[in-house]
Amino acid sequence: MKRTIRNATLLLLLASSARALAADKISDGVVKIGVLTDMTGYYSDLAGPGSVLAVQMAVADFGGKVLGKPIEVIGADHQNKADIASNTARKWFDEEKVDAIVDLVSSSTAGAVMPVAAEKKRITLLSGPATTAFTGEKCTAYNVHYTYNNWALANGTGREVVRQGGDTWFFVTADYVFGKSLEEDTTNVVKAAGGKVLGSARHPSPGTTDFSSYLLQAQASGAKIIGMANAGADTVNTVKTAKEFGITPKQSLAGLLVFISDVHALGLENAKGMYLTTAFYWDRDDASRAFARKFQNHPDNRKKAMPTMVQAGLYSAVTHYLKAIQAAGTDDADAVIARMKATPVNDFFARNGVIGPDGLHRHDMYLARVKTPAESKYPWDYYTIVKTIPAAEAFPSVEMQKCPLVKK
Amino acid sequence: MQALFGQLLIGLINGSFYALLSLGLAIIFGLLNIVNFAHGALYMVGAFLAWIALDALGIGYWPSLLLVPLAVGLLGVLIERTMLRRLYQLDNLYGFLLTFGLTLILEGAFHHKYGNSGNSYPVPEALQGGSNLGFMFLPRYRAWVVVVSLAACFASWWTIERTKLGSYLRAGTENPRLLQAFGVNVPLMFTLTYGFGVALAGFAGVMAAPIYQVTPQMGSHLIIIVFAVVVIGGMGSIFGSIVTGMGLGLVEGLTKFLYPQAASTVVFVIMALVLLLRPAGLFGRER
Numbered sequence: 170m171k172r173t174i175r176n177a178t179l180l181l182l183l184a185s186s187a188r189a190l191a192a193d194k195i196s197d198g199v200v201k202i203g204v205l206t207d208m209t210g211y212y213s214d215l216a217g218p219g220s221v222l223a224v225q226m227a228v229a230d231f232g233g234k235v236l237g238k239p240i241e242v243i244g245a246d247h248q249n250k251a252d253i254a255s256n257t258a259r260k261w262f263d264e265e266k267v268d269a270i271v272d273l274v275s276s277s278t279a280g281a282v283m284p285v286a287a288e289k290k291r292i293t294l295l296s297g298p299a300t301t302a303f304t305g306e307k308c309t310a311y312n313v314h315y316t317y318n319n320w321a322l323a324n325g326t327g328r329e330v331v332r333q334g335g336d337t338w339f340f341v342t343a344d345y346v347f348g349k350s351l352e353e354d355t356t357n358v359v360k361a362a363g364g365k366v367l368g369s370a371r372h373p374s375p376g377t378t379d380f381s382s383y384l385l386q387a388q389a390s391g392a393k394i395i396g397m398a399n400a401g402a403d404t405v406n407t408v409k410t411a412k413e414f415g416i417t418p419k420q421s422l423a424g425l426l427v428f429i430s431d432v433h434a435l436g437l438e439n440a441k442g443m444y445l446t447t448a449f450y451w452d453r454d455d456a457s458r459a460f461a462r463k464f465q466n467h468p469d470n471r472k473k474a475m476p477t478m479v480q481a482g483l484y485s486a487v488t489h490y491l492k493a494i495q496a497a498g499t500d501d502a503d504a505v506i507a508r509m510k511a512t513p514v515n516d517f518f519a520r521n522g523v524i525g526p527d528g529l530h531r532h533d534m535y536l537a538r539v540k541t542p543a544e545s546k547y548p549w550d551y552y553t554i555v556k557t558i559p560a561a562e563a564f565p566s567v568e569m570q571k572c573p574l575v576k577k
Numbered sequence: 578m579q580a581l582f583g584q585l586l587i588g589l590i591n592g593s594f595y596a597l598l599s600l601g602l603a604i605i606f607g608l609l610n611i612v613n614f615a616h617g618a619l620y621m622v623g624a625f626l627a628w629i630a631l632d633a634l635g636i637g638y639w640p641s642l643l644l645v646p647l648a649v650g651l652l653g654v655l656i657e658r659t660m661l662r663r664l665y666q667l668d669n670l671y672g673f674l675l676t677f678g679l680t681l682i683l684e685g686a687f688h689h690k691y692g693n694s695g696n697s698y699p700v701p702e703a704l705q706g707g708s709n710l711g712f713m714f715l716p717r718y719r720a721w722v723v724v725v726s727l728a729a730c731f732a733s734w735w736t737i738e739r740t741k742l743g744s745y746l747r748a749g750t751e752n753p754r755l756l757q758a759f760g761v762n763v764p765l766m767f768t769l770t771y772g773f774g775v776a777l778a779g780f781a782g783v784m785a786a787p788i789y790q791v792t793p794q795m796g797s798h799l800i801i802i803v804f805a806v807v808v809i810g811g812m813g814s815i816f817g818s819i820v821t822g823m824g825l826g827l828v829e830g831l832t833k834f835l836y837p838q839a840a841s842t843v844v845f846v847i848m849a850l851v852l853l854l855r856p857a858g859l860f861g862r863e864r
Contacts (some may be wrong), residue, residue, distance in 0.1 A: 209685075210794075258702055272749065344838075355593040373841040378789050378798045379591055382833040382840075385583045385713060402695065405790050409697065413788070415707060415714045434694035 195238040195500045197266040202228070202487060205257055205282065206297070208246035208271040211375050211401045215428040216274035216297045220244075222469050223480040224271060227487040235494050243267070247278045249375075250311050254278035255285050262289045263349025268500050269294060269490060272483060276300040276347040283309050290502045294490060296482040299426060300350050301565070304529035308572035311502050312528045313509060316482030317448045319351045320565045322425050325534050325558050327358035330394055330423050336362075338423075339392035340369035341383050341407055342401035348374065350424050351398040367392045368534045374403055379563075380410040388416050400426045405435050412439055428477045432539055440551075443540040446534055448516055449478040450552050453535070456517035460484065475549045485518035522560065527572035534563035583713035584830040590719045592826020593726030594781060598799065599806040599818040600730055604737070607750050607813035608770045609659060611672040617800030619775045623649050623782020624791045625687055628698050637752040638701035639713035641783050649779025657771040662764075680797070687793040695792030702760040704787075722784055729780065730819045737815055746770065750813070805848045811861020821859060 204224050206216045221244040228240045243265065247254040253540045254273070261267035262285070270286060270379035274297025295303060296316040304314045329486035338359050342348040350369070356366050367390045370383040384407070387395045395416070397407050404427060411417045424431075427445040451461030464476045464484075476484075494500050513524035514532065522532030537552035545551065567575060569576035598620060605613045626645045630636035636644065656679065664671045700718045707716035737743035748756045757763045782796075789795055808823055810817030822826055825844055832843045839846075851859060 209688055211693065213688075214692045229690070370837060375794075376798050376841065378795065379587070381587045381590075381719075382584050382830065383837075385580065385587065386837075388714075389580050389583075401792060402792060404795075405694065409788075409790065413700070413707075413716045413718070415716070430694050432697065436697045438699075439697060453653070474692075 178221045185243035192233070193495075195236055196268070199239055199241055199245065199266065200235055200494060200500050201265065201267045201269075202490075203258075203261045203267040203270045204242065204244040204266070204272050204483075205247050205254060205270050205278070206244065206274050207249050208244070209251050212249070212297065214430040214434075214474070215401060216272055216479045219464075219470070219476065219480045220272045220274070220483050222467060223464065223476065223484040224487050225469075226464065226467065227484045227491070231488060231491045235491050235500075236498065236560055240491065241257065246277075247268055247273075249275045249278060251277045251281035252475070253443065255281040258282040258285045262291055268292065268502075269306060270401070271295075271487060272297050274298060274478070274479060277345065279303060280346070280431075283307070283312050287311055292490070292502050292506060293507075294483070294486045296477045296486055299347055301570075302350070304525070304527040305565075305570045308527050308570070310573055310574055311506055313486065313524055313530060314528055315445075315486040315530045316530070317480055317534070318564070319347070319354045319425075321448075321534050321558075321563050322446050323351060323358045325536050325563060326423050326425055326444055327355045328362050329536050329556065330421075330444055331359055331362035331364040335394040335421060335423070336364040337392040338364060338366045338389040338394045338396050338502040340366070340396045340398050341380065341387060342369050343403055344371040345374060347400070348398045350398070352439045353400065355396055356423060369393075370399075372399070372403070374399060375479045377403065378406065380407045381414060383407075384411055384414060384416055384468035388414070388420065392420065393423050394423050396423045396425055396426050397427075401428075401431065405431050406445070408439055408467040409433055414461070418442070428479070429475055429551060430477050433474070433549070437540060437542045437545055437551065440539045443539045444535055444555075445539070445552075446558070447478050447537055447552070448532070448534055449476070449481040450535060450537060450554060451475045451481075452552070453552065453554060454517075457481075460517045469508070485514065485516050488516065489514050525567045525570075526575045527567055527570045529564060529567075529570060531560040533560050534558040539563075579712040581831075581834050583826060584834040586710075586713060586715065586830075588826040588828070588830020588833075589823065590723055590826070591667065591829060592823040593723045593730075594785065594799070594822075595803055595806050595826055596819045597726045597781040597784070598778060598803045599810065599822050600815065601774040601781075602803060602807050603773040603779075603810070603813055603815050603818040604733070605771055606807070607815065608746060609661070609665070609672075609767055610669065611664070611676070611771075612669055613676050613771075613774065613824055614673055614800070615676040615679040615683070616775065616778050616803065617796030617798075618680040619649055619653065619778040619796070620782040620785070621687065621793060621796035622652070622683060623779030624698070624786040624789075624795060625691070625782075625793075626779070627783045627786045628696050628791045631698065632696070635637055638783075638787070642712050642780070645783045646776040646780040649782070650776030653775035654768055654772040656775075657768045661771065662767075665767075679758055680800075684793045684797065691793065693792055693794065695790040695795075698742070698786035698791055700787040716775030718787055722788070724782075725784065729777070734815055734819060805844045809844075809848050809851045811858025814824070814858065814860040814862075817858060817860025 270293040271294040276298040279298035301320040322573035342352045370386045424445040497504040497508045510524045536556040627641040704718040810821030833840045
């Protein structure tokens, strides 16, 4: 009897000390961040190699170590395919000891990886995908949606454009989950603001080169505003074609998801006057300029491009993640995610940004207008910030998101 | 009704690109029996060369229209001389694989150097603006595309079907060995034919540069449709590829008017039907 009690006590002691050991340790002796992004396809300029660079910069600026253990960064190309993304995620979690997967540009890949990460209790930091439901009905416990979502984009641009008199809309929409969700969100905003939606034309994406027939429909609708619920090269081609067919400036374009890389590719002559909503603009203040210059002049940044909001957001997200590991004293996902949600974000990217219980990072957004060639004074001088949209207005509230994990 | 005319006209414009590209493919397949998958990539190279010429060297649209096809044609000659030539004795599949590999290399190289957002090429000044046709606004440049493509297609057709040089080409298609026995330099003819075929792709690239964003992927979007056009028209049929190119552009336009969601698949539905009913294509001959 005595012996049994002694054994039991010993076992208990062992068990609790083992847990204590695990709690202040880094699993596998390394914090590994996997950047899963589009390295060569449609979104490779707005995310891609620049995203990997942003994460590497964040790690280097953090000192390369957390709690005395090294931080490693690996990258892979998901080719915008959901199956490749989820397979890579499984391999990374099971074999490569990856603690967090970041970026996941393009909603289909993020939607495939999030459940895998939740199952394995690892963290996902989304910067790039836009589907609002990732912190709504599809929310998971280990996810942070960091940079923007469709709701924020729709509200930022939609509301302001209607307020300025653009009250009839026609959408040119990328025919997949992201485009449809963006169209739906913007439709709600436009209607709530007193505007009317006259119709939409959906184009296959990626793979559409000729947008003239869709724009002709937009023209025939007579809508004052043509909302572009697409991204990347699709947006660029839409803008060019609208100008060619004399649709602009009679009707105006509203870019619902426009990156600085798109504006750079279009040239100001094509893009001038367009409204857009962004989470980051490099030339906004000293802190953003300092980060952007460092990014632009980094030897690995071959094209000397300024960071897009996806890349800037990623730097901020990874830094916040590493700080949370430091503060929690462990890389255990439950502890880290709790710490990330408990700590406000204050850096060059976000002022008093707060990650809600649903995983959505709520921070200020900016409504910008693209400058004319005459207004632009130096390279990459592309935006005039028209308005700062405060976090509470920019993003949906926790109640509105209806994430099933959030207890009422 | 207005919308219908508009979509048909746009179909015609797209059709001229299909025709221009499938023409080159048909010529190459007809004589060399090579399925030139690199056609889309060479079209992209044509567009990029035009952009580089303007951006780095200040060479404008008009000289490019002549110089770029020449350059792409030379690249084609190089490809034929160093690589394709070794594959004539082998199955079609080898040529297909080689040119597919070339496509990946070319696209990868341009992606590495220029990224994927691409670059804008301005519409030449003389062709800016457009006219209102009542049912739609027709940009002058697009009208120019239709006219020039038709002219280029017709000239190629005429050369092949109505001139002595063309008769050699056609004879080479039938029986290259016999033609060689008559003292015609068949290998040289093969080289020049491939060069000419891909020069047409380069030409289409320059034509496309002011309309579409110049990106490394611009060819891969088009090439699948163009292949469908060639299959429907009948592999190797010059006339077939021109007519089918224009025709499918129109059908696409019509579909965009009637049922837009099907616009991207209608070409392949037609291809499947044609393959079922007339395996050699609408204008092809059974071999």
